[in-house]
Amino acid sequence: MTSLFDPLTIGDIQLKNRIVMAPLTRNRSPGAVPNTLNAAYYEQRASAGLIITEGTPITQQGQGYADVPGLYTPEALAGWKQVTDGVHRAGGKIVVQMWHVGRVSHDSLQPNGGKPVAPSAVTAKSKTYLVNADGSGAFAETSEPRALERDELAGIVEDYRHAARAAIDAGFDGIEIHAANGYLIDQFLRGGSNKRTDDYGGSIENRARFLFEVVDAIVAEIGAGRTAIRISPVTPANDAFDANPQPLFTHVVEGLARHALAYIHVIEGATGGARDHQQGDTPFDYAALRAAYAAAGGKAAWMVNNGYNRELAIEAVEDGKADLVAFGKLFISNPDLVERLKNDTVMNAPDVGTFYGGGAKGYTDYPALENVA
């Protein structure tokens, strides 16, 4: 029987276990440049089978929150090289989550203070995180976006391709395309945010077109075995909504089956919330989604996330419902989570007040077991 603690090869990447550090925004990279504190934080967690970095914007246009690390300047790429070197020295594997926030942004973060971009000029009922002149951080209403012109889309696909190449050159073992949580790619997918009347809007096929163009470009650049994707079929995060998610995401995974990707990462339910959250008339059927992916020839590892504890995670892998389980908050407060799960030991409780912004407090100062008196 397969165990959560067994090794696994996903695409071109060999993992020592099936426990994944989920992408976690922490807003601790001023100037969008990863720093030595970030490197220490990730290195502390290198016992994970796989680390997925926090969301990392591919361009300034794709930046929606203050002090998140980018993937688009030489300084940031040098900073990421520090991170990947440290994780590899500690025996870990790490992929970067490539992020374009679309409408979930603020004019003050955009090039020349312009409007954020989106499939349509529909403002997200959401907030983003800004850092004030005095260094204090605060959440602010997202700005009204402008609709992307059709002839701008190829340029953004090129930005994803270019960033994927830069990520591999910075030492990452692969990349995860952020297609979840109401950000740009998800905005194209969902009917609530995509009101386009061209061939990128309307039908499910049209709304998924941009996603597949991004996936195809990245696979062509770095190979399918280093490419993965995160989706969130029913999350309401960042005002994401679609009235009929099952056929929409069935079409998405059937299209993804064309490539031998490393993994498919699925957020079950509302991100950070109820696992049984529902959008549309019927509960979402995750088993049917995976079955549709397999029926279309998909062979990538299946990663699940949201609200998993030790028991649920062990059961999901043993029952064959998942190949990998991603943990978020538990990895924030337990750098040695793998050991704690393996030995079923006590866990450090996460300090919600230090999730976003700040320094070492609530970031690199959580004790590992050997440091617990």
Ligand SMILES: C=C(C(=O)O)c1ccccc1
């Ligand atoms: C990248 C994020 C996501 O995927 O939801 C995020 C951004 C800000 C705060 C929490 C999470």
